Amino acid sequence: MALKHFLQLIDFDRDEIEHVFARSRVIKDLYKRYQPYHPLADRTLVMIFEKQSTRTRLSFEAGIQHLGGAAVFLNTRDSQLGRGEPVEDAAQVISRMCDLVMIRTFEQSILERFAANSRVPVINGLTNEYHPCQVLADIFTYIEHRGPITGRTVAWVGDANNMAYTWIQAAGLLGFRIRISTPPGYRIDPSRVTSHDAAHVDILDDPMQACAGADLVSTDVWTSMGFETENRDRLAAFADWQVDADMMRQARADALFMHCLPAHRGEEVTAEVIDGPQSVVWDEAENRLHVQKALMEFILLGRV
Ligand code: CP
Numbered sequence: 052m053a054l055k056h057f058l059q060l061i062d063f064d065r066d067e068i069e070h071v072f073a074r075s076r077v078i079k080d081l082y083k084r085y086q087p088y089h090p091l092a093d094r095t096l097v098m099i100f101e102k103q104s105t106r107t108r109l110s111f112e113a114g115i116q117h118l119g120g121a122a123v124f125l126n127t128r129d130s131q132l133g134r135g136e137p138v139e140d141a142a143q144v145i146s147r148m149c150d151l152v153m154i155r156t157f158e159q160s161i162l163e164r165f166a167a168n169s170r171v172p173v174i175n176g177l178t179n180e181y182h183p184c185q186v187l188a189d190i191f192t193y194i195e196h197r198g199p200i201t202g203r204t205v206a207w208v209g210d211a212n213n214m215a216y217t218w219i220q221a222a223g224l225l226g227f228r229i230r231i232s233t234p235p236g237y238r239i240d241p242s243r244v245t246s247h248d249a250a251h252v253d254i255l256d257d258p259m260q261a262c263a264g265a266d267l268v269s270t271d272v273w274t275s276m277g278f279e280t281e282n283r284d285r286l287a288a289f290a291d292w293q294v295d296a297d298m299m300r301q302a303r304a305d306a307l308f309m310h311c312l313p314a315h316r317g318e319e320v321t322a323e324v325i326d327g328p329q330s331v332v333w334d335e336a337e338n339r340l341h342v343q344k345a346l347m348e349f350i351l352l353g354r355v
Pocket residue numbers: 103104105106107108177185311312313
């Protein structure tokens with residue numbers, strides 16, 4: 052079987068994404084009923100973290116254990132990765148000792164270099180450019196609450212970051228509109244958007260307009276990991292891009308609110324919104340577990 056990596060959302064086609072969602076439902080149901088399911092017995096997942104994490108680490112580590120496998124955690128500080136061993140050499144060695152690798156790192160090119168030298172599948176656990184596992188879980192969460200996302204309208208308010216670019220890929224893949232509003236100076240780079248995906252994207256200066264009639268409003272931190280030196284400038288530039296109750300009122304009455312977490316109440320979102328009735332942030336976080344279990348099953352075993 053050819054190696055199947057998950058470095059960006061578009062590494063999967065629509066049919067494969069829908070398969071992962073179908074399996075997520077089955078695997079979630081088994082878990083809720085305390086039914087053991089161990090298709091990955093004796094398989095080992097290596098998790099490499101060059102940035103911090105709570106959800107991604109926990110959901111992958113618990114997830115592989117639920118499926119009968121084991122996880123090994125590596126970080127930059129405690130491994131030779133932090134002492135300049137070439138990523139190509141690390142990939143050769145690590146991938147001879149495990150069945151699957153999940154990496155959270157900085158540039159997408161690091162992940163790609165690892166994957167190009169890996170004997171086993173590699174999953175993107177967040178890079179500066181993309182966060183595909185999160186958007187998989189978010190769309191699964193939307194479907195659970197509201198049915199198919201195809202034909203719907205998603206508003207993205209805030210930074211043109213890894214989450215925003217992954218949502219753009221999702222819109223092209225699954226056929227929904229994405230209305231994006233970012234502050235001047237922090238706009239989406241059109242050279243990073245394919246013409247296919249661009250047909251699903253509306254760029255709006257006014258965040259209120261981006262939310263008008265939306266089925267889902269999503270945001271994220273104003274300063275992503277790795278960009279901390281820009282924090283002061285960003286606090287000023289993003290002030291009008293806070294999702295508050297007024298902004299949510301522009302969206303449909305039954306619109307959902309999402310945030311991948313961790314969140315900063317009083318910055319990108321008010322407490323009233325994130326802790327309010329339209330928010331599904333805890334479901335999003337939980338669904339990381341179920342969706343990634345289905346992802347690992349698919350990537351290692353194909354369609355079961
Ligand atoms: N949303 C997300 O990826 O969270 P962590 O940084 O805690 O993994």
